[in-house]
Amino acid sequence: MSRVLQLHGGDGGGDGTATTGRGSNAMLLRSSSVVEQKLQFSTRPMTVAFKDLSFTVMVKPNTYPAAKAGDKAPAPAASASASASASIDVDAGAAAAPAPRGKKQLLVEKKILKGVTGSFESARFTAIMGASGAGKTSLLNVLAGEVAAGTVDGTVSVNGQSIDPGRIMRRIAGFVFQDDIILGTMTVREAITMSALLRLPRSLSLETKMTRVDIVIQLLRLDKCADTLIGSAHVKGVSGGERKRTAVAMEMITNPSILFCDEPTSGLDAFSAFSLCQTLKSLADAGCTVVATIHQPSSEVYHMFDELLLLADGRVMYMGELEYAVEYFGARGFSCPRYTNPADYFFMSILNDATHSVFVEDAEQEEKVKEEQEEEGKNVIVAPNPLPVPMDLDAVADFLLRDATETGSYHSAMEDIVTKQESPINEKADVRVQRLLNLWPTSEQSAFIKNRADNPAHTDGVKSTDLKVGASFSTQFMFLGGRAFKNALRNRFMVRARLGQTVFLGLLVGLIFLQIGDDQASVQNRTGALFFVATNIIMTGTMGTMTVFSTEKNVFLREFSSRYYKLFPYFASKILVELPFNIFFPFLYVAILYFLIGFQATATKFFIMAFTTVLLANCGAAFGLLVGSMTSDLTVAMASVPMILLPLIIFSGLLLNLDDTPYEFYWAPYISPVRYAYGAFLNNEMDGLVFTCTLPNGMEHRGLGCPNPTGEAVVRNLSFHTLSVLENCIILICIWVVLLGIGYTCLYRGSRRPSGARMLSRARSSSTATE
Ligand SMILES: Nc1ncnc2c1ncn2[C@@H]1O[C@H](COP(=O)(O)OP(=O)(O)OP(=O)(O)O)[C@@H](O)[C@H]1O
Numbered sequence: 001m002s003r004v005l006q007l008h009g010g011d012g013g014g015d016g017t018a019t020t021g022r023g024s025n026a027m028l029l030r031s032s033s034v035v036e037q038k039l040q041f042s043t044r045p046m047t048v049a050f051k052d053l054s055f056t057v058m059v060k061p062n063t064y065p066a067a068k069a070g071d072k073a074p075a076p077a078a079s080a081s082a083s084a085s086a087s088i089d090v091d092a093g094a095a096a097a098p099a100p101r102g103k104k105q106l107l108v109e110k111k112i113l114k115g116v117t118g119s120f121e122s123a124r125f126t127a128i129m130g131a132s133g134a135g136k137t138s139l140l141n142v143l144a145g146e147v148a149a150g151t152v153d154g155t156v157s158v159n160g161q162s163i164d165p166g167r168i169m170r171r172i173a174g175f176v177f178q179d180d181i182i183l184g185t186m187t188v189r190e191a192i193t194m195s196a197l198l199r200l201p202r203s204l205s206l207e208t209k210m211t212r213v214d215i216v217i218q219l220l221r222l223d224k225c226a227d228t229l230i231g232s233a234h235v236k237g238v239s240g241g242e243r244k245r246t247a248v249a250m251e252m253i254t255n256p257s258i259l260f261c262d263e264p265t266s267g268l269d270a271f272s273a274f275s276l277c278q279t280l281k282s283l284a285d286a287g288c289t290v291v292a293t294i295h296q297p298s299s300e301v302y303h304m305f306d307e308l309l310l311l312a313d314g315r316v317m318y319m320g321e322l323e324y325a326v327e328y329f330g331a332r333g334f335s336c337p338r339y340t341n342p343a344d345y346f347f348m349s350i351l352n353d354a355t356h357s358v359f360v361e362d363a364e365q366e367e368k369v370k371e372e373q374e375e376e377g378k379n380v381i382v383a384p385n386p387l388p389v390p391m392d393l394d395a396v397a398d399f400l401l402r403d404a405t406e407t408g409s410y411h412s413a414m415e416d417i418v419t420k421q422e423s424p425i426n427e428k429a430d431v432r433v434q435r436l437l438n439l440w441p442t443s444e445q446s447a448f449i450k451n452r453a454d455n456p457a458h459t460d461g462v463k464s465t466d467l468k469v470g471a472s473f474s475t476q477f478m479f480l481g482g483r484a485f486k487n488a489l490r491n492r493f494m495v496r497a498r499l500g501q502t503v504f505l506g507l508l509v510g511l512i513f514l515q516i517g518d519d520q521a522s523v524q525n526r527t528g529a530l531f532f533v534a535t536n537i538i539m540t541g542t543m544g545t546m547t548v549f550s551t552e553k554n555v556f557l558r559e560f561s562s563r564y565y566k567l568f569p570y571f572a573s574k575i576l577v578e579l580p581f582n583i584f585f586p587f588l589y590v591a592i593l594y595f596l597i598g599f600q601a602t603a604t605k606f607f608i609m610a611f612t613t614v615l616l617a618n619c620g621a622a623f624g625l626l627v628g629s630m631t632s633d634l635t636v637a638m639a640s641v642p643m644i645l646l647p648l649i650i651f652s653g654l655l656l657n658l659d660d661t662p663y664e665f666y667w668a669p670y671i672s673p674v675r676y677a678y679g680a681f682l683n684n685e686m687d688g689l690v691f692t693c694t695l696p697n698g699m700e701h702r703g704l705g706c707p708n709p710t711g712e713a714v715v716r717n718l719s720f721h722t723l724s725v726l727e728n729c730i731i732l733i734c735i736w737v738v739l740l741g742i743g744y745t746c747l748y749r750g751s752r753r754p755s756g757a758r759m760l761s762r763a764r765s766s767s768t769a770t771e
Contacts, residue, residue, distance in 0.1 A: 043257040043287040044466060045122035046172070048143065049157045049453040053116040055135075055142050055314075057150035058107040112138045114314045115154070119453040120291050122257070125277075125284035125304065127322070128293040129343065130311035131351045136293040137178055139311070140260050144175050146561065158258075161461030170563060171467040173258035174251030178266070180243055181558040184232030185490040186483065188222050188246045189213065191230060195250040197479055198471045198564045216253045219279055220245045221272075232551075234493060240267035245276060252283065257466065259283060261292040270298055277301045299341040312351060312433050316440055319449045328445055332436065350436065352429050468563055476569035484577035491548070498544060498585055505536060506589045510596025517598070520693045523708045527718070529597055530681040531654045534674050537586060537613055538649075541620020542627070542641055545578070549628035550637050560751045567751060571744050578621060586610070586617040599685055608684045608725060615732040616677040622739035623673075629746035648672040653679065658719040673735045679720045680728035686711025 113135050120126050128136045141147050143156060145166025156165050163169060182191050196209040217226050222245055230246065231237015238246065248264055261280065265273035277297075281304045284290040294301070308325050310318040318325055326336045329350065336345040440446050470476065489495065513529040516522045556570060590610040595601065599609065627644075631637040650656060651665060652674035661669055669675045689711030690703045703709045708717075715721050723731070 043122075043255060044463075045287055045458050046158055046257045046289050046466075047119055047121055047160075047456040047458050048173075048258060048289060048291075049119040049160075049456050050143065051117050051155045051157075051453055053113050053139070053142060053152075053154035053156070054111065055113040055138055055147065055150060055152050056109050056111050059110045060106065061108045112150075112314050113142065116311070116314070116316055117453055118309060118316060118319045118449050119456065120258070120289050121307070121452075121457065122289045123284055123287050124289065124306040125281050126289075126291045126307040126309060127297070127302070127305040128291060128309045128311060129295075129297075129346065130317075131347065132295075134311040135314040136311055137262055138314070140175070140262050140291075140293065143169060143260065144173070145169055146175075146177075157456070158462050160456050160459035163462060168462060168467070169258075170561060172256070172462060173260060174254055174256035175562065176244075176247050176251050176259070176261040176264055177558070178262040180247035181554050182230045182243065182246060182250075183483070183487065183552070183555045184230050184235055184237060185487045186230055187227050188230065188238060188242065188249075189217065189226040190483075191246055192216060192222075192249050192253055194479065194483070194564065196253050198476060199254045199468060199562075201469065202471060212253055216249045220249045220252070221275060222246060222249060229490070241269065241272050244268060245272070248276065248280075252279075254468065256288065258289040259291070261290070263293050263295065265292075265294060265297070265301070274298065274300055277304050281305075296347055297341075297343050299343075302341060302343045310346060312437055315437050316446075316449075317433070317436050318440065318445070320445050324445070328443070329436075332439060334436075350429075351433060470563055470565060473566070473569055476565040477573050480565060480570055481573035481577055484574050487552075488577060488581060494544075494548060495581075498581075499588075501540065502585045502589045503592065505540075506592030507596070509533065509536075510593035513593075513597045515596075515598040518689065518691050520691060520706060520708055523691060523714055526599075526685060527654060527682065527714070529593075530685060531652075531678055533590075533593070533613065534616060534652065534678045534681060535649050537589070537616045537677070538620040538623075538645065538674055541582065541586075541617040542624040542645065543638075545621040545624030546628045546637050546641065547624075547634065549625055550631070550634040553628060556747075557751055567744070567748055571747065574625075575740065579618070582618050582621050583614050586613040589613065600689070605684055609681060612677050612680040612684070612725075612729060612732070615729060615736065616673060619673040619677075619732060619736045619739060622736055622743060626739055626743035626746060629743050629750055632750075649674050651675065653718060653720060671735075673732055676723070676728040676731045676735070679723050680725045680732070682715050682718065682720050683723075683725045683728070686715050 116135075116139060128139065130136050138147075142152055143165055145164065155162050156169070157163060158168070158172065186194070192213050193210070196213050197206075200209050200212070217223055222242060225238045225242045228242075229235060229237045230243060237243070244264060244267055248261065251259060251261075259280070264276055264280070268276060277292075280290050280292060284306065297305075303322070305322045307320060308318060308322045309316065310325070318328055320328070325346075326342050329346075330336065334345075334350055336342045471479070509529065509532060513525055516525050516529065559565065560567065560570070587610050590606070590613050594606055594609060599605065623645075624641075627637050627640055631640060647668065648671070651661060651668035652672050653669065658669055658675075691706055691708050691710065692700055692702045693706035693708075695701050695705070708714050712721070
């Protein structure tokens with residue numbers, strides 16, 4: 001099916017022009033011409049059905065009040081979920097039981113989704129609503145195969161074909177997550193362009209892709225901030241709402257047949273939220289299956305949705321036509337009062353215990369509304385505009401009291417407040433919620449939804465053409481290389497900090513060891529200076545890369561899981577782009593200190609020392625990348641580095657003579673890059689040196705007869721004579737390559753689908769979409 005999405009342009013508040021900002025080819029595109037264009041959406045209708053979906057995690061008991069007396073022990077996940085949708089066991093949800101043996105005895109089960117059954121239809125805009133913690137995000141994560149830990153059970157199918165969400169869903173659907181992670185040094189336009197270049201089919205021309213970028217920017221009213229940086233904790237960038245809209249644009253541009261958005265309107269003002277939902281609604285009208293979790297939508301936004309999935313306590317309270325929801329709850333004793341936003345009513349009066357307010361314009365309307373509410377037997381506060389809703393009873397009473405004092409009116413409203421009528425609405429929220437949850441599986445509507453999930457409107461499964469195919473290796477490599485370079489340069493703070501650090505430490509070491517001379521004391525000073533250079537370089541190289549990578553890693557993981565690119569082009573471009581920086585700074589460092597200290601003043605020796613320093617710095621960077629890949633948290637990474645590096649420094653040959661290495665640690669010097677760099681430094685610098693000393697008779701003497709007569713003797717004493725400069729450098733190169741290899745492997749393992757999703761795929765091994 002191919003439909004056309006009409007653009008709602010011209011409301012962007014811009015000046016009517018949009019700068020495309022494509023280097024020297026930058027052109028101005030008249031807004032009017034953009035809005036006249038149509039974005040061709042070639043979406044295939046897709047129904048996403050999910051049956052008996054359960055998601056259980058293990059948590060520490062104190063994080064979940066489950067071990068109370070009287071709680072039922074939960075059934076095993078599989079059986080619980082198997083029966084959940086048919087007959088929902090109220091206690092099973094809250095229950096948590098100690099795991100049977102071993103370490104897991106400390107943990108208890110927490111059921112987050114409990115047998116959720118339903119379907120999302122094509123060309124429908126579905127809202128997932130529910131109180132905070134109801135399981136909305138968890139449901140989307142399960143559907144995206146993005147479950148980091150825990151057990152998932154149940155089935156997910158697309159157009160009748162059972163799929164493994166982690167493997168298939170991410171390739172056919174677009175996901176806008178709650179935490180929109182975008183590289184802070186990109187501009188809005190660059191972020192959307194990245195999505196277009198890396199995720200749109202290769203068959204589309206560059207021109208078409210860039211035109212789409214312009215159109216989507218207009219569509220999401222991002223033209224004003226298109227060339228503003230996304231920003232980060234350190235750099236001010238676009239607003240939260242603009243960032244959210246950018247995240248939506250990055251998905252929208254790929255023309256997904258299915259679009260899942262987790263709280264797309266959070267952080268947006270009322271109009272931006274309305275406008276964004278209008279765009280999402282247009283997408284749905286164009287044939288896309290659009291699903292969005294949403295908190296307290298305004299009345300206008302609420303009525304834009306076609307369907308509603310109301311979740312509570314990880315279970316379905318209602319699913320189906322949005323308009324029918326009011327009737328559904330009304331038939332069960334929860335009539336939504338007139339003039340009231342049903343979303344507010346669901347949140348405030350069904351899911352929670354707040355009393356509802358109704359706005360009226362004048363006394364006449366007040367009387368009318370009160371009569372209607374009395375007829376329906378509802379406990380409703382009739383309040384004058386502009387009272388904000390929802391609000392608590394005391395606040396309303398205060399307001400009315402003030403108002404009554406000033407105007408002498410609204411006494412009747414006060415009476416309403418104090419004389420609450422008995423109605424189902426006065427049940428405690430948790431009792432009410434559980435009652436409604438238990439009513440759902442027995443309702444006709446539930447049977448209808450179950451039938452719809454069992455018999456989807458479209459049954460042609462997932463085809464290979466539905467799966468997103470990324471850009472070619474060369475495009476990925478070129479784009480990522482360019483981005484990484486810009487990122488490095490735009491990270492001015494980091495560049496300046498590194499430059500400052502290099503110059504400062506270079507000068508400091510140079511001045512401390514200033515003009516070292518060739519007497520006996522210079523032997524210790526030389527070995528000390530060289531050792532300090534080695535340890536300093538490995539530490540700064542490691543910490544610098546690790547800190548930067550730890551912050552970038554989440555961006556990588558998000559982009560990788562959204563199939564922007566493969567790991568190899570990312571990794572290769574990152575190493576390649578950082579190489580110039582990892583050459584320049586170590587070289588500068590050596591250039592500053594070398595002649596200040598007074599090392600042997602020959603070009604060869606200088607360049608050998610600089611080259612060795614560069615190699616060591618790159619080993620440090622590779623090690624930093626490795627630690628960053630292995631750890632999920634910067635604090636853990638920071639703690640790990642000294643734990644590994646300090647022992648390697650101890651075994652590098654100066655602090656402990658290599659020949660005296662304890663037997664148990666005989667292997668340690670062999671894996672220490674500091675040892676090889678130091679070995680190369682020593683052999684390079686000591687070669688050809690003859691030291692002076694003062695004999696007992698006061699005569700100055702050179703060479704033989706002195707405690708340390710020559711550089712070679714010093715090298716031999718320190719047991720560094722076994723490897724030449726060249727051999728040390730070759731081993732350093734090998735260590736660098738090995739560290740990169742291990743880092744790559746760790747990143748590969750860390751970026752694979754999380755365990756929960758794997759469990760689902762194992763459980764449903766029949767899931768076979770054509771790849
Ligand atoms: N991996 C996990 N480990 C422990 N608890 C979890 C995990 N994932 C989700 N939860 C818990 O499950 C419940 C549902 O979380 P979820 O994020 O799905 O709720 P939500 O409805 O999206 O809430 P909100 O609207 O506040 O985002 C919460 O109580 C949350 O703390």
